[in-house]
Amino acid sequence: APESPLSSAEESVKSQQEEQMCQASIQEPSETSESQPGTPLPLPLPGHAGLSIQEMVAMSPELDTYAITKKVKEVLTDNNLGQRLFGESILGLTQGSVSDLLARPKPWHKLSLKGREPFVRMQLWLNDPRNVEKLMDMKRMEKKAYMKRRHSSIGESHSLESGLSGSDLTQSASPQNLSQQQQQQPQQQQQPHLKKPRVVLAPEEKEALKRAYQQKPYPSPKTIEELASQLNLKTSTVINWFHNYRSRIRRELFIEEIQAAASEGGSPSARPGKSGGEGDNSCDGTESDSTAEGRPSGSEERKGLLESPNRSQRDEEGEAELPSASGTSRPRGGIIDSLFGIPESVSTATATATPCRNPKDSSLRKKKAANLNNIIHRLEKAANRDEPHEWEF
């Protein structure tokens, strides 16, 4: 049993040594009851020397988020466990968030401390030999509770809203999120039930916004107002749209970055065939002549994500022992080291074929261009200059 060639050239970037632990505090549930070996607390984390997760996150070595999510997805589907259950009981997140995280994990080095938390939890969960078993138990319990509920309380109604979830998991809002409830605008709100309509932008509206984005990823308030009135949308909707779009575009870039890195070197290379362009409007107004590549600033490094093509990957659950922990960068952390001792399954996963799909390729360029615009925007801002024209006053 040879060890994995490993290597994974660690990079020793400047990595930020964040040792600033702020004493917990934060919002721990402060639940009254507590314990019970192995049960339900909202965010149960095995003993682990009593470290809080935040501490663990701070001490965690670099994790391969892509490999982790891949493995988690595999385990969940293989065992018919849903994202909702997993998210609420293991990560303390809602289904939608879990879906997003699993589908588009950001690279470790681009995550904030907070953003790393779910990945640390996932790794911890993967390391737990009884993870699946435990989740399945919860599933059963939930079902039981559900059955009981609908059987006995048919005429009863304690509902106001919030429907299900009754389960026992209780706790859904573990992390920080209390407060806030519904805060309706102080404008005529008579009945507590005025659901917000949930704006749904029409395809043409999205197209228009995307077009505007290509033109100016960071529109001025004035431009935003114009867009809003032209499209007949609330200003805040347009603002939110830009925030969200920028953020999501950025994330896709990270992903492509990962895939590119993963398939560097020997892989058959990406298929140039661009087939299918998917509707994206291909219009682009912005053109920038220079697409000169080259990393703008030396901010990022070239991560050594290379992996070696593993021949076979067998997966077996169970044992997860790893002889020695590779000395990743973090010096300290004996316990941690073992906690994160990657069980092989995960580390192996990485290598496995990355579906080098290059679904959309044309969009890549656009995204990169947008990224450049982003940088330009910042530089301009730093230089204290804004849009050239708009000096009016």
Add this chain to the structure above:
DNA sequence: TTGGAGTCAATAGG
């Protein structure tokens, strides 16, 4: 204030 990071939660498809 502005922008970014994380999430929530409604909702569209399966």
Add this chain to the structure above:
DNA sequence: CCTATTGACTCCAA
């Protein structure tokens, strides 16, 4: 049921 998408909101830092 389950998962994916996405507008809106909270927190935080510059």
